[in-house]
Amino acid sequence: MDRRTRTTLLGLLLLAAALRFPTLGAQSYWADEAATVDVLRHPLGELLGAVRDQESTPPLYYLLAWVWTQPLGDSEAALRALSAVFGLATVPVAAAIGARLGGARAALAAAALxxxxxxxxxxxxxxxxYAxxxxMAGASVLLLLRVLELPSRGRLLAWGACAGAALATHFFALFLVAGEVVWLAxxxxxxxxLLAMALAPPAVLGLALLPLALDQRSAGRASFIGEEPLGTRLAQVPKQLLVGYDAPGEVVAAVLAGLLALAALAGLRRAGGPVRALAAVAAASVLVPLLLVVAGDDYLVTRNLxxxxxxxLVLLAVGTAGLPPRAGTVVAVALATVGxxxxxxxxxxxxxxxxxxxDATAAFGHEATGRGRAIVVLPGSGRVAVEHYLPGARLLRRPEVVDGLVVLGVAGTSAGGRTDAPAPPGQVPGFAPPTVRRASTWxxxxxxxxxxxxxxVDPGALGALGPGAVVLLQRP
Structure with a gap:
């Protein structure tokens, strides 16, 4: 890359950091993140067992995060900073892939997107x-392209190690890695x-992870995915890959980004063999999980893809580089601006x-007094997050006498979009009228x-205060 290209790439790295790091601690942990913290609080010797018993993914991220949190702690900003580092490192990886497939213009467009x-x-x-x-998935593509440029033992082993690391991060990396294996073959x-040398690391690691995958699958922790309509999830995939989850004006942003993406794809008409091969691998990585739905294993959701x-995103970037220079620059800049x-x-x-x-759990303090208080969690999927923010809160299993009751309702998401925070009941038998505090989302x-x-209080009676409610007891 020439000096101008390197300077622009540096500016894009700074933009990526500005979008990721300053607000790391601004949002609450949600249920899945609180579950991560719960796993990481186990001693290292018990960590793999906790991943097996509480999660539905392989252990590599948790091992890295455990090491990360030892000096930095597990506050929102500290723990999320690890993902931000991964996200920032992805930018030059994408640029390097773009450079190999479409030159300097594609490299900058890939970094920007x-x-x-x-x-x-x-x-x-x-x-x-996920970060x-x-x-790891992007790095595996980059290392594969390096192998195809000049096959060597070192490059093949590097690709194999990276592909294995991707599998050790998320089981759905299998579909991308399988496509890369076909490409290599x-x-x-x-x-x-040489081919056997490259395939050895991911094959060995994949076989080692198979018992874990079967054990976690039998636990059914991801069964909630199939509860949402498949058609809705299919429609969400392209929209979310382009403009994310919920956002103000997301319909306009999705339509605009979709039109710009179609314009970028038009630039791939004369793309070379490596670009077409990467497109085939990417398409297979989406289509195979869809075929699994037909076979009865429904895990199709955007984050699993x-x-x-x-x-x-690199294919879109290469497409913009394949358009006339001015038009390609306009499309790439417009897509990055919308993003x-x-x-x-x-x-x-x-x-x-x-x-x-x-914020919901902080409304009436984090500590219980006297004989404790019952906590009703609406929706019940927030139980792990509430237990994280309210020390000592645990599932209420039998009737107890308490000195207080708190009903927490938080807005969430569903197949149809954002849901409102559940309204607390105006009266609960045995208690005086409530003191209520509200915000826009809780x-x-x-x-x-x-x-x-x-x-x-009886857990059965309190559980009837809202659909899917979970009742906790917090002692001093």
Missing amino acids: VATSPLLVWFSQEARA LLVL VALRADRR LAVAVPL AATAIAVQVDDGSQRENWR SAAAYAPADPAGAA
Whole structure:
């Protein structure tokens, strides 16, 4: 790259950092992130067992995050910073892929699209494995292209190690890696020894992970995915890959980004063999999970397809480089502008952010007094997050006498979009009328016993206060 290209790339890296790092601690942990923290609080010797028993993904992210949190802690900003680092590192990886497939213009366009992608910004600010998955998947594509340029033992082993790391991060990396294996097999068909050397690391690691995958699958922790209509999830995939989840003006942003993406794809008409091969691998990485739905294994949701995010964005970037220079620049800049504007809009709009259990649980203090208090969580999927923010809160299993009751309701998401925060009941038997505090995305109601001696609460009765409610007991 010449000096101008390197300077522009540096500016895009700074933009990517500006979209990711300053607001890392602004949002509450939501349920899945709180589950990550719970796993990471196990001693290292128990970590793999906790991943097996509590998660539905491989352990690589958790091992890295455990090491990360030892000196830095597990606050929202500290833990999410690891994902932000992964997200930032993905930008030059995408640029390098773009440079190999379409030259300097494609390299800058790829860096711009990855830096400003609302979906990649979102997962760069989430304490889960997805940002690492995106980085490892992109790096595997880059290393594969290096192998195809000049096959060597070192390059093949580097690709194999990276492909194995992708599999150790998320099981759905398998579909991208399998496509890469086919690509390699065709390219190296004349040298089976080199091919076997490349395939050994991911094959060995994949076999080692198979018992974990079967064990986690039998637990059914991802069964909730199939509860949402398949048609809705299919429609969400292209929209979310372009402009992320919820955002102000998301319909306009999605339509505009869709039109710009179609214009970029038009630039791929005369693309060379490597570009067509990458497009085939990316398409297969989406189509195979869809075929699994037909076979009865329904895990089709956008975040499980994130291994194709970098390949797809690079393909759009190469497409813009294939258009006339001025038109290609306009399309690339417009796509990046829509992405950056959408990412910023999410960060300033409470209704587009994660479930705000942090503020809801703080409404009436974090500590219980006296004989403790019952906590009703609406929806019940927020239980892990509430247990994280309210020390000592655990599932209420039998009737107890308490000195208070708190009903927490937080706005969430569903197949149809954002849901409103559940309204607290105006009256609960045995308690005085509540003191209610509200914000745009949550409500909290505190009830004092009608009898100063306390009130008896039953988990079954309190669970009827809202659909899917979970009842906790918090002792001092």
